[in-house]
Amino acid sequence: MTRRQRGVDVLVVGAGPAGLAAARGLAEHGVGVVEVLEREVVAGGVPRHCHHRGFGRWGVTGPQYAARTVEAALGSGARVRTGVTATGWAGPLTLDTTGPHGLERITARAVVLATGARERPRSARLVPGTRPAGVLTTGELQQAVHLHGQRVGTRAVVVGAEPVGYAALSALRRARVTVVALTTDQPRHQLGRASAVAARIGHGVPVLTGTTVAELLGRGRLSGVRLRHRDGRLTTVDCDTVVFTGDFVPDHELARRGGVALDPGTRGPAVDGAFRTGVEGVFAVGNVLHAVEPALWAAREGALAADAVRGFLDGSGPAPGGPAIEVAAPLRWVAPNRAVPGVPVDGFVLRTAQALTRPVLVVTQDGHRLHRQYVPRRALPNRTLRLAGHWTGKVDAAGGPVRITVGGLRDGIFGAATE
Amino acid sequence: MTVTTKGPLSPKGQLSPRPYDVAVVGAGVVGTAIARELARHPHLRIALVEASGDVGDGTSKANTAILHTGFDAVPGSLESRLVREGQRLLSAYAAESGIPVETVGALLVAWDDEQLDALPGLLEKAGHNGYDAARIISADETRAREPHLGPGALGALDVPGESIICPWTTTLAYATQAVRSGVDLHLNVRVEKVSSEDGAHLLDTSRGALRARFLVNAAGLNADVLDRLVLGSGDFTVTPRRGQLIVFDKLARDLVRHILLPVPTALGKGVLVAPTVYGNVLLGPTAEDLDDKTATGTTADGLDGLLTKGRRILPALVDEEVTAVYAGLRAATEHDDYRIRCHEGRRYVTVGGIRSTGLTASMAIAAHVAGLIAEADPGLDLKDPVEPLPVHMPNLGEAFPRPYQRADLIATDPAYGTIVCHCERVTRGEIRDALISTVPPASLEGLRRRTRARGGRCQGFYCGAAVRVLHEGRGEWGPE
Numbered sequence: 001m002t003r004r005q006r007g008v009d010v011l012v013v014g015a016g017p018a019g020l021a022a023a024r025g026l027a028e029h030g031v032g033v034v035e036v037l038e039r040e041v042v043a044g045g046v047p048r049h050c051h052h053r054g055f056g057r058w059g060v061t062g063p064q065y066a067a068r069t070v071e072a073a074l075g076s077g078a079r080v081r082t083g084v085t086a087t088g089w090a091g092p093l094t095l096d097t098t099g100p101h102g103l104e105r106i107t108a109r110a111v112v113l114a115t116g117a118r119e120r121p122r123s124a125r126l127v128p129g130t131r132p133a134g135v136l137t138t139g140e141l142q143q144a145v146h147l148h149g150q151r152v153g154t155r156a157v158v159v160g161a162e163p164v165g166y167a168a169l170s171a172l173r174r175a176r177v178t179v180v181a182l183t184t185d186q187p188r189h190q191l192g193r194a195s196a197v198a199a200r201i202g203h204g205v206p207v208l209t210g211t212t213v214a215e216l217l218g219r220g221r222l223s224g225v226r227l228r229h230r231d232g233r234l235t236t237v238d239c240d241t242v243v244f245t246g247d248f249v250p251d252h253e254l255a256r257r258g259g260v261a262l263d264p265g266t267r268g269p270a271v272d273g274a275f276r277t278g279v280e281g282v283f284a285v286g287n288v289l290h291a292v293e294p295a296l297w298a299a300r301e302g303a304l305a306a307d308a309v310r311g312f313l314d315g316s317g318p319a320p321g322g323p324a325i326e327v328a329a330p331l332r333w334v335a336p337n338r339a340v341p342g343v344p345v346d347g348f349v350l351r352t353a354q355a356l357t358r359p360v361l362v363v364t365q366d367g368h369r370l371h372r373q374y375v376p377r378r379a380l381p382n383r384t385l386r387l388a389g390h391w392t393g394k395v396d397a398a399g400g401p402v403r404i405t406v407g408g409l410r411d412g413i414f415g416a417a418t419e
Numbered sequence: 420m421t422v423t424t425k426g427p428l429s430p431k432g433q434l435s436p437r438p439y440d441v442a443v444v445g446a447g448v449v450g451t452a453i454a455r456e457l458a459r460h461p462h463l464r465i466a467l468v469e470a471s472g473d474v475g476d477g478t479s480k481a482n483t484a485i486l487h488t489g490f491d492a493v494p495g496s497l498e499s500r501l502v503r504e505g506q507r508l509l510s511a512y513a514a515e516s517g518i519p520v521e522t523v524g525a526l527l528v529a530w531d532d533e534q535l536d537a538l539p540g541l542l543e544k545a546g547h548n549g550y551d552a553a554r555i556i557s558a559d560e561t562r563a564r565e566p567h568l569g570p571g572a573l574g575a576l577d578v579p580g581e582s583i584i585c586p587w588t589t590t591l592a593y594a595t596q597a598v599r600s601g602v603d604l605h606l607n608v609r610v611e612k613v614s615s616e617d618g619a620h621l622l623d624t625s626r627g628a629l630r631a632r633f634l635v636n637a638a639g640l641n642a643d644v645l646d647r648l649v650l651g652s653g654d655f656t657v658t659p660r661r662g663q664l665i666v667f668d669k670l671a672r673d674l675v676r677h678i679l680l681p682v683p684t685a686l687g688k689g690v691l692v693a694p695t696v697y698g699n700v701l702l703g704p705t706a707e708d709l710d711d712k713t714a715t716g717t718t719a720d721g722l723d724g725l726l727t728k729g730r731r732i733l734p735a736l737v738d739e740e741v742t743a744v745y746a747g748l749r750a751a752t753e754h755d756d757y758r759i760r761c762h763e764g765r766r767y768v769t770v771g772g773i774r775s776t777g778l779t780a781s782m783a784i785a786a787h788v789a790g791l792i793a794e795a796d797p798g799l800d801l802k803d804p805v806e807p808l809p810v811h812m813p814n815l816g817e818a819f820p821r822p823y824q825r826a827d828l829i830a831t832d833p834a835y836g837t838i839v840c841h842c843e844r845v846t847r848g849e850i851r852d853a854l855i856s857t858v859p860p861a862s863l864e865g866l867r868r869r870t871r872a873r874g875g876r877c878q879g880f881y882c883g884a885a886v887r888v889l890h891e892g893r894g895e896w897g898p899e
């Protein structure tokens with residue numbers, strides 16, 4: 001079994017917004033051979049099949065955005081190789097690949113993991129019932145409709161009322177599928193106001209809150225879903241299609257197989273503010289760190305990581321190893337989740353497990369308050385919550401873990417840090 | 420080579436003047452094994468008829484995929500003998516046909532004193548079943564052998580011969596070999612009525628009539644119904660016993676080294692944790708007696724119960740992602756043993772009550788049934804079987820090189836280097852091969868069982884639409 005062996009300077013896995021931005025940032029600065037591996041036939045990542053607008057400021061659609069980022073990366077001199085999958089590790093900075101031209105073993109001076117995220121399918125959500133055709137995730141739906149023009153069904157229920165649920169709605173409309181309902185187990189939807197109004201009023205789709213999918217029905221093809229409502233009542237909705245949206249999980253397989261430690265909260269690689277994982281020379285960026293954030297955010301991380309990788313390659317980067325950053329309930333996770341003492345960070349993303357009205361986020365280390373930030377809106381589960389990062393300069397390298405908590409009213413008035 | 424999926428069985432409504440020598444009803448692992456066995460007699464005209472659009476679409480696709488040693492069977496029973504023989508036959512057949520098998524061994528872990536006390540009896544029973552390699556091991560050894568086991572294991576019975584196998588390629592290998600040896604496989608054929616005509620069986624089916632001199636009932640959950648159609652009465656009733664299972668992600672595979680069997684007690688067989696040859700981990704099955712022979716759905720209670728049990732056996736397992744949930748129905752009867760009966764005068768064999776060991780025993784059941792037929796109907800001449808041409812099944816097992824790992828294969832055809840399903844690393848070449856194979860898949864589900872495409876952790880998020888394109892475009896590759 002022969003593998004061609006070769007070396008590059010930086011190997012980026014995944015040509016989505018994050019990986020492409022990282023590659024561009026590296027190649028632009030003349031970091032030798034920068035190669036991006038993409039297992040799909042076309043580079044660009046998830047935006048390729050997000051046909052709605054909302055990628056960038058000027059009403060750019062996903063495919064337009066994807067094409068631009070690919071062009072920009074190529075223009076910078078990075079190599080983008082599509083149809084090539086990184087299948088595993090042969091050493092700390094050596095990856096095995098499979099492609100139509102054969103097997104390779106590529107060793108790099110630094111590796112950037114940008115493998116993205118996916119939605120949990122029905123099975124992973126433990127939804128009981130039969131296993132008929134017609135059960136999709138948004139990712140599959142979008143590809144079926146936008147990339148392949150496939151017929152999907154006639155009547156659909158969309159599970160989940162986060163922004164991605166709205167993306168599912170628009171793909172279903174394009175496929176001429178009647179959407180019977182949008183359901184969410186949350187007490188309220190998490191669509192933006194405009195999307196919610198558009199869904200309900202514009203398209204006449206009821207949004208059923210406090211509702212879980214109790215069972216899938218039908219053999220061969222889906223014939224309906226049984227819904228359990230807040231009051232325990234069960235109803236059956238006839239439909240031949242159900243789309244499970246949201247509930248994103250990082251695609252961390254390659255990271256784990258490479259011995260990269262995960263953060264228990266995000267389930268993505270644990271990284272510090274310089275996107276360094278626990279394995280020296282291995283970086284991670286984009287949705288593999290924190291499931292779904294907008295493409296621009298993923299790309300921004302890629303660009304920042306490029307700086308960090310350059311620092312690593314020329315030895316000018318900060319010393320590795322800072323205290324862990326932890327969250328307390330009702331916060332679910334934070335990314336990055338390790339501090340780099342002395343180095344300000346662009347910002348953090350967090351998630352909360354329950355709705356919080358104008359919360360105050362309090363950052364402490366060993367009882368000292370490092371930062372306090374008022375969030376001027378409601379924070380909702382599965383929606384981005386951002387925290388500024390300038391305070392990381394104040395972190396004590398030798399100190400205990402940094403904690404992020406939701407401050408109480410007293411904190412708001414008296415400015416005291418609460419645990 | 421004939422596989423038919425639609426249209427009347429007898430063209431122009433005319434029954435062929437010569438009936439089939441044997442018709443086998445049901446193309447599960449048992450029916451396909453029987454058809455393959457009989458096909459070793461090239462002069463016989465054989466029909467294999469199946470109600471579903473694919474082979475192995477009933478219980479045979481949804482089990483725990485263990486190749487049993489039979490150590491715990493009821494000593495002296497037909498099942499005990501056929502499981503033991505079947506294990507030997509199928510092991511050899513798998514090695515020759517490329518069906519993945521891994522002899523990982525089983526540990527029956529005792530979690531309380533009652534279970535610990537039951538181990539010596541089980542050891543003795545294994546001996547009565549002709550299995551001598553089992554032994555009892557201490558709590559420490561148990562823990563050393565399974566470091567991720569939950570707290571409280573008191574010891575275990577070590578059964579080194581227990582193996583895991585791929586049930587899908589097993590059934591498919593039998594069917595492929597049967598068809599290549601001349602068996603007519605008729606899919607989408609539900610047998611609705613059976614009468615006799617000029618000494619032959621006349622089967623009325625959903626695709627018209629078919630005649631056969633000898634009839635074999637391998638209808639699984641419906642074997643009792645078919646018995647009544649043929650005999651007017653039956654000597655058993657099938658009660659579907661549902662088994663729900665959870666398949667965990669491949670990243671969980673390192674958590675478990677053996678098949679972790681429960682110690683059977685008065686309360687039944689219980690829930691196991693087992694690796695699969697595909698590199699996943701199974702948790703299950705439940706055991707629920709039902710009335711509905713189509714109730715292959717999972718339930719919230721069933722899945723909850725499994726997670727509770729799984730957490731005790733292997734706590735880290737339940738933190739891993741779930742890849743799939745499914746349920747299968749065992750063909751349980753009021754009897755303790757297989758119900759294999761030959762009705763000589765009627766030239767009819769019933770292969771019923773093949774509950775929870777049919778995959779393992781399949782080849783031995785087939786040989787046994789061929790013997791019964793030979794005795795009952797000397798006119799069929801079942802002497803001197805010939806060896807069929809070997810089949811080579813595509814490898815779905817992680818312990819053996821898969822096409823995406825093979826430079827030699829990719830060099831001959833780049834399609835084997837083009838990964839379509841990323842989670843399971845299924846290539847375009849494998850999908851194409853399945854679509855033009857002797858027994859091609861009827862649906863995406865059938866394609867999944869032949870290649871694993873769409874069967875991984877993302878369940879189609881990444882590859883679903885692309886796999887569908889290949890499946891729907893199968894015409895491009897043309898029939899074989």
Ligand SMILES: Cc1cc2nc3c(=O)[nH]c(=O)nc-3n(C[C@H](O)[C@H](O)[C@H](O)COP(=O)(O)OP(=O)(O)OC[C@H]3O[C@@H](n4cnc5c(N)ncnc54)[C@H](O)[C@@H]3O)c2cc1C
Pocket residue numbers: 013014015016017018019020037038039040044045046047050052053054055056084085086087114115116117138139142164167251254285286287288292293294295296298299
């Ligand atoms: C349904 C949906 C709708 C969205 N809508 C919007 C929106 O309207 N606006 C917006 O700004 N953002 C949107 N997003 C989010 C946006 O798409 C993501 O933030 C962005 O794509 C993340 O970029 P990424 O590079 O981290 O990951 P991805 O875009 O997921 O890219 C990861 C890439 O890595 C490749 N890869 C993975 N593993 C390997 C391997 N082993 N070998 C080779 N290649 C590999 C994958 O094939 C993929 O191309 C949406 C996301 C989804 C899922």
Ligand SMILES: Cc1cc2nc3c(=O)[nH]c(=O)nc-3n(C[C@H](O)[C@H](O)[C@H](O)COP(=O)(O)OP(=O)(O)OC[C@H]3O[C@@H](n4cnc5c(N)ncnc54)[C@H](O)[C@@H]3O)c2cc1C
Pocket residue numbers: 444445446447448449450468469470471474475476477478479480481482483484485486487608609610611637638639640641642645661662663704746747748749773774775776777778779780
């Ligand atoms: C949860 C579970 C776990 C198990 N674990 C194991 C294990 O680990 N190891 C093991 O060896 N065994 C195991 N088994 C048992 C094994 O799966 C079965 O014994 C075996 O699959 C039975 O095969 P079969 O061909 O008899 O039945 P089936 O696979 O059900 O085939 C019968 C076929 O007959 C067809 N049919 C029915 N009626 C008609 C009709 N009127 N006309 C035409 N066609 C008809 C059906 O469509 C079906 O395809 C398990 C079973 C279950 C349910």
